[in-house]
Amino acid sequence: MTLTQARCWYELEERDDGLIRITEPHADKLVRAxxxxxxxxxxDVVVDAGLGVASLRRHIPRMFERDPLVVLTHAHLDHVGGAHEFSERAAHKAAEETLAKGVPASLHGPELYKELGMEPDGQDLPGLLIDALPHTGYDPRTYRVDPLTVHRTLQDGDVIDLGGRALTVLHLPGHTPGCIALLEERTGALFTGDVIYNGHLIDDLPESDPPAYRRSLALLADLDISTAHPGHGRSFDGHRLRELAHSYLSTPYA
Incomplete structure (x- = not known):
């Protein structure tokens, strides 16, 4: 398959209350965070950093005007790939070791599953996880996520103060040991990473812990959340968050 250069790699969607959602429309849905x-x-805070296929500094220079802190919700390629571009990085202490080694990464579906220790289970995996090039001459075979140093180690209950607004760290393991969400208590907004989103929740990675995941979702179901801003897909309200959490909790696991 011959790929052409994308006109715009990142898509920005302005929200109310000083919030911008950024997506990578040319990434396959498996890794489109x-x-x-x-x-x-x-x-400013940037929650997660995308694949790192295209430079955030080059494509969204105004994001870096106030030297933002990037907070990594967990150590997977589609959330940490661009983190090296930030001068200060924060993550939960349980994610530090994986980030320091360099997270498993590939833009080829079968190879990525192998790197992650996952089985396709009959899925028809895409050969290539992007449908355009970030720039002329880009070779997807060279893609990797370099080892990352965490400058600020986060724990449950830590508060990130931005001035006029604050985010409380919630440690919610299960998908991975180092998964976190960020709660803005003033508004009830929750940045969930991959702890919960409007889709099938992945709890069968080698590093996943279903019992811990159940405890994390039970905790979320009891919180007063107005809006969830997930790691994948569109935002949804607190009622939908509780529906998703209860749906998971009502399903037996092996």
Whole structure:
């Protein structure tokens, strides 16, 4: 398959209250994650960093005007690939070791599954996980995620102060040991990463822990959430979050 250069690699969607959703429309849905850019009075936070196929600094230079902190919700390629471009990175302590080694990464579906230790289970995996090139001459075979240093180690209950707004760290393991969500208690907005989104929740990775996942979702179901901003797909309200959590909790696991 011959790929052409994308006109725009990133898509930005302005939201209310100083929030921008950033997506990579040319990435396959398997690895098409959200970046959430939240602006405070004193500083900005970017929640997750995408695949890193195209430079965030080059394509969205205004994002870096106030030296934002990037918070990584967990250590998977579609959430940390562009993190090396930020001068300060934060993640849960349980994700530090994986990030320091360099997370498993490939733009080829079968190879990525092998890197992650997953079985396709009859799925027809896409050969290539992008449908355009970020720039002329880009070779998808060279894609990797370099080892990352975490500058700020997060734990459950930590508060990230942006000036005029604050985010509380919730450690919610299950999908991976280092999964976190960020709660803005003032508005009830929750940035969920891959803890919960409007789709099939993945709990069968080699690093996944279904019992821990159940405890994490039971905790979420009891919180007063107004809006969930997930790692994949569109935002949804607290009622839908509770529906999704209860649906998972009502399903027996092996």
């Amino acid at each position: 959200n970046l959430w850019w939240l602006r405070g009075t004193d500083r």
